[in-house]
Structures are given as structure tokens and as C-alpha cells.
Amino acid sequence: MPMTITEKILAAHAGMDQVEPGQLINVKIDVALGNDITAPVAIREFEKIGVETVWDRDRVVLVPDHFVPNKDIKSAEQALLIRTFARKHNLINYFEVGHMGIEHCLLPEQGLVGPGDLIIGADSHTCTYGGLGAFSTGVGSTDLAAAMALGETWLKVPESIKFIFHGELPKWVSGKDLILYTIGQIGVDGALYMAMEFTGPVIEKLSMDGRLTMANMAVEAGAKNGIVPPDEVTRRYVEGRAKRSYRFYRSDPDAGYAEVYEFDVSQMEPQVAFPHLPENTRPVSEAGNVAIDQVVIGSCTNGRMEDLREAASILKGRKVNSNVRLIVIPGTQEIYRQMLREGLAEIFVEAGAAVSTPTCGPCLGGHMGILAKGERALATTNRNFVGRMGHPESEVYLAGPAVAAATAIMGKIAAPWEVA
Numbered sequence: 001m002p003m004t005i006t007e008k009i010l011a012a013h014a015g016m017d018q019v020e021p022g023q024l025i026n027v028k029i030d031v032a033l034g035n036d037i038t039a040p041v042a043i044r045e046f047e048k049i050g051v052e053t054v055w056d057r058d059r060v061v062l063v064p065d066h067f068v069p070n071k072d073i074k075s076a077e078q079a080l081l082i083r084t085f086a087r088k089h090n091l092i093n094y095f096e097v098g099h100m101g102i103e104h105c106l107l108p109e110q111g112l113v114g115p116g117d118l119i120i121g122a123d124s125h126t127c128t129y130g131g132l133g134a135f136s137t138g139v140g141s142t143d144l145a146a147a148m149a150l151g152e153t154w155l156k157v158p159e160s161i162k163f164i165f166h167g168e169l170p171k172w173v174s175g176k177d178l179i180l181y182t183i184g185q186i187g188v189d190g191a192l193y194m195a196m197e198f199t200g201p202v203i204e205k206l207s208m209d210g211r212l213t214m215a216n217m218a219v220e221a222g223a224k225n226g227i228v229p230p231d232e233v234t235r236r237y238v239e240g241r242a243k244r245s246y247r248f249y250r251s252d253p254d255a256g257y258a259e260v261y262e263f264d265v266s267q268m269e270p271q272v273a274f275p276h277l278p279e280n281t282r283p284v285s286e287a288g289n290v291a292i293d294q295v296v297i298g299s300c301t302n303g304r305m306e307d308l309r310e311a312a313s314i315l316k317g318r319k320v321n322s323n324v325r326l327i328v329i330p331g332t333q334e335i336y337r338q339m340l341r342e343g344l345a346e347i348f349v350e351a352g353a354a355v356s357t358p359t360c361g362p363c364l365g366g367h368m369g370i371l372a373k374g375e376r377a378l379a380t381t382n383r384n385f386v387g388r389m390g391h392p393e394s395e396v397y398l399a400g401p402a403v404a405a406a407t408a409i410m411g412k413i414a415a416p417w418e419v420a
Contacts, residue, residue, distance in 0.1 A: 033121030101332025116247035133230030167266035175210025184281030298329025302380035321411030
């Protein structure tokens, strides 16, 4: 029976020759991930199970990244709980402040996830790793607890939707714009419990950073997972980096899909998602004269080197508008170091930006950039729900790094060609 890439990975991890959409299966997992918000709940549930230790101390990964460096006593206690658990069970992949990064930037960089893997994480944006050609999805903390003990979980096989991107990407248009445009076309529930498979000539030329960004936001369309078929771009990324063996899967030519969408991106502009849903997208030239109080460049969506380079290329030699607070957050310590080596940190600071250690902080309204009543932020993050970054009467606009940098300079939502 022909299968999609998602179905093939699930079948392999279920020890089955084939699976089909709607089927309930038990699967062996390759990685179980938790952070400083979700892991404490999982740890408490894990301790009720009665097992002596985790199923594999190499495969349980804990990354404190949401409220760290700790913003208050409660967050410090959360971090202490997972730190104590990691030491007790001698976990190899526990990442402390000074070594950690935003989890979904960190795991690919460190080679802890790879093509053909099945990864679950108690964080909705675990779907990021689909950019590598893996099946990766978010789960609840109790599911994570069971997976830490057993090394397995159960899933319902999702239907797949294929997205084929044609044409040539215009300047300043990135993976973030492709996924925002896609969500704008199908809506925030347009792929509910489905696999979003991204293919076509445009995707084949897209960098790994761009692919990870697209898979990251699949959940914003309600998807179970997002996935990019692995190729030479994937191979170049994982060779010398992967900590384990990996396998490339591809969909059969006659595999079945619930729907197939085809987009020509040749005339696409950078996209902006208006409050309060990621589906409220429009081209940046149609954004209007929207004044912005804060710009955030970073997150598990756009905190990688490609993102920082693009933003710095626009900010170089220019100043942040006096009415704007610009916050730049590299995704990992290694990205921070590379940013320093390339002189990007100096560009950001000279422009008037605040540069932070890696943290999810402002994305979820945690710290390092909370919005007050009536304030507006434009961010390279992934969600713009009511109250997402602070006060329920604040507003969040989503865009890629190029628009974010231009907006910081202009003081209003702006296209990069307005300042470049």
C-alpha cells in the first residue's frame, strides 16, 4: 500500500509494514523532551509510576528555556525540580543556563534529533523537527511521563495534506512568510490533526533554518505534525552533527492525501499576521500605518543564524526608532557565539537593541518583554493570541526578521525595501 512520509515513519516505529490514517498505534520513540514549564508536571507523574529510572538516559532531554534565567521564586523552583531530577537519573542531555538554548533551536543544532526519528515533547512546537524529515509532535505532560518511563507512546495516524510551492522566492521572503501565507490560506484549523507535508521546487532550495521555521508553525494550523522530505540540504546539515544513525523516508508517488495545495510564490511579499490569530495574514504592503512599541527578533521560530543575519543586514548603520524597544534573542549559546564572531551583536547594540541570553521569555508573555495595556509588538514568534505577550488589551503582530528589523527602524510596520 502506498504511504506518505509521515505514515512510513509511524509504521517503522510501530514495527508494522503499513499504517493508514485513523489507525491507533503504539510506537517506540527516539526522544522525549520536556522544558521548565511542562517537565515538572511530568516528573511528578513519573514518580507515581514506580519505576526506578527513565527508559534511556540519553533519550530523555530536559531544557529549561521558558522562564530562565529564572524570573522569580516560582520559576526558580520549577528549574530546581528538573535539575534535581536530571542529576538523580544522570541524564546526559540536561542543558543548564549557560549551555542551554531555546529547545527547538537547540536539539537540531546538537544533533539530538534527526531524519526518520519519532520525537515527542511536552511543548506544542515540538513539531519543529519535521523540518529534518522526522515525525515530531507535542504531547501533554502525563504522556511525557509515561514516555520517560517506557520509551513509547500511542498515536492516531493522521491524514496528510501536501503543499507544493512553485516559483522563485523574492528577496526578503523566507520560510516564515511561506508558512504565514499557508496558514492564511487554510486557517488555524485547516489542518486539524493532520500532517502538513511541504514540498516542491521552492522547498528544495530552502535552507534548513527556513524548513525548521515552517515545520515549527504547522501547529498554528492545527496540524499534528509538519514535515519536509529530507534531501541533500538535510544531509549536509546532519552529517557530522547527528548523535545517532538516521534514515531518510520519502512519500510514495501514489500516496494518498486528504488535500493537495499548490502555490506560486514568485510574486509573494513578506507577510504580516494581524491580531489575534496567525491566519489573519496580509502582505506587508497592505499593513497600513500601524505604530509599534516593541519588536522582538528571536524565538524557536526565528532565533537562528539566518534570521539574525537578515535582521542585522537591515539594521547595520541605522538606529532603532526612539519610540520602539527592540529585543534580540539568539536561539542558542552557539548561535550567540557565532553572532559575536560575525559582529552581529555589535550591529544590534549600536542600533539601539537589547540583546538577551537565549530564552523563550517574551514569546509567551513570561519575561524579558511583557506588554502593557494598549501596547503593540511585532515579533518573529509564532502566536499572537489575546494576551499572548502580556496585557489582554495589548496586540501582537507576527512577521519574519526582515519586516521586524524594518519595523524597528521605522516605528511602524514596514517593508524591508523602505529602509534598505
